[in-house]
Amino acid sequence: MAGRRGRRLLRVTIGLVAIAVACGCDPLATDDDAPSTTTTTAATAPTSAPMPSPSEVVVPAPPLPELPPEPPPPPPAVADAGADAASPATSAKGVGPGVVDNAGIRNALIGRVRSGKASVEEIRMLKVACAALADRPCRDLAAEALKKKLAE
Secondary structure (H helix, E strand, O other): OHHHHHHHHHHHHHHHHHHHHHHOOOOOOOHHHOOOOOOOOOOOOOOOOOOOOOOOOOOOOOOOOOOOOOOOOOOOOOOOOOOOOOOHHHHOOOOOOOOOOHHHHHHHHHHHHHHOOOOHHHHHHHHHHHHHOOOHHHHHHHHHHHHHHHHO
C-alpha cells in the first residue's frame, strides 16, 4: 500500500515540476512569495508541444535485476546397443531412461546370450550387470559365452 502511495506522490511531484518549468513559476509558492505577474516572453523558451498534465506523466519503471544464466541441459542418455525402448531396463517403475537397472539388463540379455544370438558388447554388458548383482552363475555363463564368441 505504501508503495502505491509513494509512486503516486512521485508522479504528482514530477507533474508539478513539469508545470513549473513550463510556465516559469513555482506551483508550490504561497501568496507571500508569489512571482510578479509581469514576465517577458523572452524569458521563457517557446515550446512546440504543450506540456502533459500530471496524470499523463509516465515514470519509467526501474530496471529489473539481472537473472543468472540458465544451467545447460543435461547431456542426452546413450541408448543401449541391443536393448529397445520397451526393455525392462527402462520400463521398470521408478526407473527412467539413462538410469542403470542391472536386473533389467540381466533379464533382457540372458536369453540372447543362452541362444548364442548376442553380440560381444551385449555379452560384456551382461557380464558386468551380473557381477554388479553378485550373480555368480550368470557372470560365469556370460564369461564362457564371451570366450566362445571371441574364439570365433
